[in-house]
Amino acid sequence: MKRNYDIDDLINRFRQKDKIALARLITLIENQPDKASTIFKHFENLNHDSHIIGITGSPGVGKSTLTKAICKILLEEGKSIGIISVDPTSPFSGGAFLGDRVRMTEISLHPNIFIRSLASRGFRGGISRAVLDISLLYEAFGIDIIIIETVGVGQSEFEIYNLVYTTIVVMVPGYGDAIQMQKAGIIEIGDIYDVNKKDLGGEDIAANIDVMLDDSSFQSGWRPPVAMTNSITGEGVDELIEYIKDHEEHLKLSELLKEKKQRRFAYKIKELMYYRIEQILGSLISEEEINQTSINVVNEGKFKIYEMVHDIFSNVKFEKKKKG
Ligand SMILES: Nc1nc2c(ncn2[C@@H]2O[C@H](COP(=O)(O)OP(=O)(O)OP(=O)(O)O)[C@@H](O)[C@H]2O)c(=O)[nH]1
Numbered sequence: 338m339k340r341n342y343d344i345d346d347l348i349n350r351f352r353q354k355d356k357i358a359l360a361r362l363i364t365l366i367e368n369q370p371d372k373a374s375t376i377f378k379h380f381e382n383l384n385h386d387s388h389i390i391g392i393t394g395s396p397g398v399g400k401s402t403l404t405k406a407i408c409k410i411l412l413e414e415g416k417s418i419g420i421i422s423v424d425p426t427s428p429f430s431g432g433a434f435l436g437d438r439v440r441m442t443e444i445s446l447h448p449n450i451f452i453r454s455l456a457s458r459g460f461r462g463g464i465s466r467a468v469l470d471i472s473l474l475y476e477a478f479g480i481d482i483i484i485i486e487t488v489g490v491g492q493s494e495f496e497i498y499n500l501v502y503t504t505i506v507v508m509v510p511g512y513g514d515a516i517q518m519q520k521a522g523i524i525e526i527g528d529i530y531d532v533n534k535k536d537l538g539g540e541d542i543a544a545n546i547d548v549m550l551d552d553s554s555f556q557s558g559w560r561p562p563v564a565m566t567n568s569i570t571g572e573g574v575d576e577l578i579e580y581i582k583d584h585e586e587h588l589k590l591s592e593l594l595k596e597k598k599q600r601r602f603a604y605k606i607k608e609l610m611y612y613r614i615e616q617i618l619g620s621l622i623s624e625e626e627i628n629q630t631s632i633n634v635v636n637e638g639k640f641k642i643y644e645m646v647h648d649i650f651s652n653v654k655f656e657k658k659k660k661g
Pocket residue numbers: 394395396397398399400401402403424426427428434437488533534535536537566567568569570
């Protein structure tokens with residue numbers, strides 16, 4: 338059943354830092370994307386930036402545990418944190434690790450923390466859209482730090498990489514050799530590398546990454562550091578947080594943050610444009626016309642399909658208005 342919430346009432350409560358209102362607004366935008374512009378219009382005059390961190394790595398390397406450990410320290414510093422977990426089996430989203438999920442719930446009860454999880458399937462418009470919309474709402478809510486957890490398989494980590502300012506790549510002892518990492522493209526996306534589960538070793542892999550980074554050049558002037566953590570005991574997490582802060586500072590002092598912001602929104606703008614183009618095309622080319630063309634293709638020969646599609650388009654005219 339779709340519930341209708343009064344948007345103005347939700348926004349009022351949202352402004353009073355009501356977590357439930359935040360949750361409802363997220364759900365509203367997820368289910369009814371056409372409401373987004375009405376909702377975001379209320380925040381036009383807000384000027385708050387969160388620092389956005391991506392934590393990525395193979396399944397089971399300890400991303401969620403590490404996120405928890407990071408949150409613990411940041412909460413003590415008085416920061417507010419918004420987590421977005423893009424991970425079907427994550428403790429946050431209630432996968433296999435029910436025990437972890439229960440522990441995470443403790444953290445989620447803290448007034449300064451907010452957790453939202455996305456199953457990687459079943460989202461209208463895809464994960465990256467949902468992630469961007471949720472982060473915008475977190476930013477409007479005034480959250481200091483946003484952490485996005487993604488499993489580093491497939492395309493998603495690279496997509497998410499466009500949406501965050503600091504990417505942490507998490508690895509574990511026995512991960513494999515340097516060449517494998519290079520092949521996986523992992524060495525290009527990290528701003529910080531973390532070898533987690535340091536209680537199980539991992540000096541060798543940390544050294545490998547270091548050597549590899551020494552061989553690379555960094556136009557941005559930022560040479561990614563390599564941390565080692567035990568996210569269960571919290572060992573090394575302080576240092577990791579220092580690296581995060583250093584990177585944030587580096588982004589701010591250079592022009593890089595601006596670049597990253599632009600990349601974040603270029604992504605969204607493109608997506609919204611494609612959506613509009615689809616709508617416009619739908620209004621210019623009717624289903625009937627498409628059906629008729631398919632009949633023609635069958636009657637006149639399948640090898641004409643390209644020509645016929647070309648003909649449809651030759652009757653459509655897109656024009657960009659001149660300015661002024
Ligand atoms: N020994 C050891 N185990 C750890 C450490 N950090 C996490 N673990 C354990 O590793 C397992 C996986 O941890 P998660 O935090 O769920 O890992 P994840 O990367 O979020 O996993 P997915 O979300 O499923 O990809 C859990 O049993 C953790 O308790 C660590 O530093 N040392």
